[in-house]
Amino acid sequence: MKVFRYILLGLIILNVPTFSLAVFGATAGALTNSMMFIGLIVYFFMEKKYKLIIPLFILGITYFSISGFNYTGITEEFIKDAIRYFVFIIGATSLAKNTDRRTLLILFIIGGASVLINALVFPNSYGRYSGLYLNPNRAGLVCLIGFVLTYTINKTYLRLFFQFVLTIAGIMTLSRYFILVLVIINVVSVFVNKKNSVGLLAGAVAFLIIIGTSSLQLNTDRFRALKSIFSGNAEVETITKASRDETWALYHDILVNNPLIGVGYREMQGKKSQKVSIKSGVHNTYLMVLGESGIIPFIILIIFYLSLLVKSKWFITTQQELAYMAFTLATFLLVSHNYFDNYIVLFLSIWLYSSVTVPGKDTINQNNITI
Numbered sequence: 481m482k483v484f485r486y487i488l489l490g491l492i493i494l495n496v497p498t499f500s501l502a503v504f505g506a507t508a509g510a511l512t513n514s515m516m517f518i519g520l521i522v523y524f525f526m527e528k529k530y531k532l533i534i535p536l537f538i539l540g541i542t543y544f545s546i547s548g549f550n551y552t553g554i555t556e557e558f559i560k561d562a563i564r565y566f567v568f569i570i571g572a573t574s575l576a577k578n579t580d581r582r583t584l585l586i587l588f589i590i591g592g593a594s595v596l597i598n599a600l601v602f603p604n605s606y607g608r609y610s611g612l613y614l615n616p617n618r619a620g621l622v623c624l625i626g627f628v629l630t631y632t633i634n635k636t637y638l639r640l641f642f643q644f645v646l647t648i649a650g651i652m653t654l655s656r657y658f659i660l661v662l663v664i665i666n667v668v669s670v671f672v673n674k675k676n677s678v679g680l681l682a683g684a685v686a687f688l689i690i691i692g693t694s695s696l697q698l699n700t701d702r703f704r705a706l707k708s709i710f711s712g713n714a715e716v717e718t719i720t721k722a723s724r725d726e727t728w729a730l731y732h733d734i735l736v737n738n739p740l741i742g743v744g745y746r747e748m749q750g751k752k753s754q755k756v757s758i759k760s761g762v763h764n765t766y767l768m769v770l771g772e773s774g775i776i777p778f779i780i781l782i783i784f785y786l787s788l789l790v791k792s793k794w795f796i797t798t799q800q801e802l803a804y805m806a807f808t809l810a811t812f813l814l815v816s817h818n819y820f821d822n823y824i825v826l827f828l829s830i831w832l833y834s835s836v837t838v839p840g841k842d843t844i845n846q847n848n849i850t851i
Contacts, residue, residue, distance in 0.1 A: 481526065486583070488523060488575055491516040492823050493587040493622075494594075499612045516823075517564065520571030527574040533830055535784040536569045539777055543820070547773040550744030552754045558745055565820045569830065572823075576831040581632050581801075584831070588626030589642060592649040595619050599652040599698075607698045609652045618824070620658030621812050623650035625828065628665065628804040631676070640682045647686035654698060657815045665804050672800050724815055727763050734758075734771055741774040748772050749817050765813035785810040788829070791836040805832055 490496065497516055501509025544562040551558050594611030603609075610619035627646045633639040650658040666683055669676035690698075734743060734756060746752040748771040750761030762768050770778040785806070792806040809828060819825060 481523075484519070484523065485575065485578060488516065488519045489579060489583060489587055491519070492572075492827050493584075494591055495612045495614070495618075495824065498614060502614055517567055517571075520567060520575065524571040524574055527578065530573050530577045530834075533569060533573060533833055535780065535787075535833075536826070536829065537566075539780045539784065540565050540569065540820070542780060543769060543773045543777040544745070546741050546777065547745035549741060551746070552744065553746060553752075561745075561821065565826075568823060568826055572827050572830050573834075576827060577834050579831060581629060585626065585629040585632070585642075588622055588629060589646070591619075591622040592626045592646045595623065595649040595652050596645070608654045611649075616653040617655050617657060617815060618822075620650055620653040620655035621808070622824070623647075623653070624658060624661055624665070624808050625805060627662065628801050628808060631669065631801045631804070632799075636678065640678060643679050644682040644686050647683050648690065651686060651690045652698070657812070661808060661811055665807070669800065669804070672796055724763055727760055728767055730758050730760065731756075731762050731767060731771060735767060738771065739775055742770065742772045745772055762817050763815055765816055765819040768817040768819065781813075784829075785813065788832055788836060792832070795836065799835075802832065802835055806836070 491512060497509055497513035500512045540562070544558075544565070548558060548562075591612060594613075595609050596611075598611040599609040608616040610616045613619040613622060623646045627643055627650070630639050630642045630646070633642065647662065650662060662683065666676075666680055669679060731748065734748075743755060747754065747756045748762045748768040750759050753759070762771060766778065766781060769781050788806040789803075789810055792803040795802045805828065809825060809832065812825065813819065816822070816825075
């Protein structure tokens, strides 16, 4: 079952179905997507059964049932989306419980490396890179999670090397979210353990290399703004241009006028919306849930991720990566409106919940890495 488990994890964490659809076409996308979901079902029945993550189940029930009342799109698509969500959170529970940190670290390093390959071997005119993830912000999340998991590596030189690689990969996305959260995690880690201060070196060297390398084909405006921060003359207008709070503000009236049951499934997701004329998408999972299905699912979502933050803080001195992962996931939802089909976020949420809430002697994801 180990090989089967690794294949499933690769399909999920390396974003294989979505990447296959975009690069190789509909047939490859459908095939790999079917492999992932059928594989999760088979794995669920073949492996030991673990307790369902009840908060995610209740969240799905309330979100899809309430948002479905006002949905005006194709009913078959709505039903398929709901089924996929429930199959995933049920099937991935056993997979997450049987996934150790070493495996996660390796896969996220591979994911981060794909961003570097994209930037160095397959540069583009857009100048922001995402590797297997097709979206720079999602690629930034992957690099952050990989960075967080490096704190479990015992050997300092290996930890620094992988932190260096993942920092460079994350900068290649030119994601403001990545840079902000990376700085926060680094600062907090120093307070947790002064030995983590060497990690600041890896980040500093990575930033200097990126800024000092003129041959990289990076987005001109964002790269210039990044360089200006270190020159002491930050281009505030570029840094804050199209900021998330401006995007959220566009949906103010919709949120205020429909607080109880929202405006319906997909209506806060930009181009997918049928009734809402704003096509940028709200870029905030919390607001998306509130706007599409109202206050009840919104409160459930808030409580779930707040509980992960609170519970993970008790591990800060022994398993600091759990607290950093909880913070990364909770904040990523502030900049993304793809949640119920974002299988990387859902899998990490299940894995983290299992780690901080229901640990046990038979759960191998509690083991530390001893590289």
